[in-house]
Amino acid sequence: MNYQKIITSIQNQLSSIQYTGKVASYIPELETIKATKFGMHLHCINSGHYHFGDNTEKFSIQSISKVFALTKAMLLLGDELFERVDVEPSGDPFNSLVQLEYESGIPRNPFINAGALVVCDVLVSKLENPKNDLLDFIQKLADNKNIAINRKVFDSEKKHSYRNMSLLNLMKSFGNIKNDIDIVLDLYIHLCSIEMSCEELSKAFMVYANGGKLLYNQEQIIPSRKVKRINAIMLTCGFYDEAGEFGFRVGLPGKSGVGGGIVALYPGQYTVTVWSPPLNPKGNSELGMYSLEQLTTLTGLSIF
Numbered sequence: 001m002n003y004q005k006i007i008t009s010i011q012n013q014l015s016s017i018q019y020t021g022k023v024a025s026y027i028p029e030l031e032t033i034k035a036t037k038f039g040m041h042l043h044c045i046n047s048g049h050y051h052f053g054d055n056t057e058k059f060s061i062q063s064i065s066k067v068f069a070l071t072k073a074m075l076l077l078g079d080e081l082f083e084r085v086d087v088e089p090s091g092d093p094f095n096s097l098v099q100l101e102y103e104s105g106i107p108r109n110p111f112i113n114a115g116a117l118v119v120c121d122v123l124v125s126k127l128e129n130p131k132n133d134l135l136d137f138i139q140k141l142a143d144n145k146n147i148a149i150n151r152k153v154f155d156s157e158k159k160h161s162y163r164n165m166s167l168l169n170l171m172k173s174f175g176n177i178k179n180d181i182d183i184v185l186d187l188y189i190h191l192c193s194i195e196m197s198c199e200e201l202s203k204a205f206m207v208y209a210n211g212g213k214l215l216y217n218q219e220q221i222i223p224s225r226k227v228k229r230i231n232a233i234m235l236t237c238g239f240y241d242e243a244g245e246f247g248f249r250v251g252l253p254g255k256s257g258v259g260g261g262i263v264a265l266y267p268g269q270y271t272v273t274v275w276s277p278p279l280n281p282k283g284n285s286e287l288g289m290y291s292l293e294q295l296t297t298l299t300g301l302s303i304f
């Protein structure tokens with residue numbers, strides 16, 4: 001397979017495509033990022049790296065961090081975790097409140113905000129230093145100590161957390177948040193404000209493409225059964241109310257964030273990260289989705 005040729009063809013197509021998406025503005029600091037940024041980094045298990053554009057520039061990973069948080073919670077807890085958060089697609093926007101009211105405060109899945117907030121509540125209960133432990137965990141997955149939060153993004157989101165506060169209050173009223181809501185929110189925003197590049201995310205997600213083993217030393221750090229489950233949740237819930245469309249067009253498990261990043265993976269083959277800040281109306285990177293659709297079409301390598 002000539003990956004280089006395919007990646008170059010995607011790069012060439014992008015230069016002539018006009019985007020219609022908008023950079024996220026409800027977290028004001030995210031709006032300061034140039035809309036024309038674009039990076040792509042493909043990391044193949046057996047045949048190396050292919051990339052272009054701003055693939056080494058760090059950006060706000062936002063909801064991509066929900067995968068790391070879920071993984072850590074699944075390592076700490078057994079199936080009882082899924083009594084507090086379900087594993088069904090929500091079909092609603094990522095920050096929606098409506099289902100929680102008639103589903104007794106149990107979020108549909110761990111990749112919408114409500115679900116990730118419950119996961120953060122679990123992490124606060126189980127870990128003495130959840131912020132440090134999570135950062136250590138991500139640094140280990142990425143084999144890179146140079147991963148940290150962006151303080152400006154953290155402060156900016158903290159000041160505009162009306163929705164997430166509402167979600168926490170509603171779930172607390174149903175008894176599904178055990179800790180102080182300010183502490184849970186603080187951890188959640190901390191994770192969302194972590195910065196990583198496409199290259200770093202492709203490396204960190206390799207564990208999900210490699211059956212739970214770190215590719216760089218083959219250490220099994222996540223049991224393969226749990227990796228199977230995490231990949232399944234990425235496939236069905238990784239793109240909020242656009243999970244069906246992502247499966248239809250791209251055909252890979254993955255996760256997006258409102259910083260414009262998308263990570264996707266093909267178990268046993270590769271991980272790929274794209275970054276383009278303008279988002280479509282569902283909150284997913286418009287050109288990111290387009291590029292990934294081209295990748296799986298031109299390589300013929302999707303899980304379908």
Ligand SMILES: NC(=O)CC[C@H](N)C(=O)O
Pocket residue numbers: 061062063064094095113157164192256257258259283
């Ligand atoms: N979809 C996202 O990336 C949302 C994350 C963002 N920090 C929020 O809570 O709204």
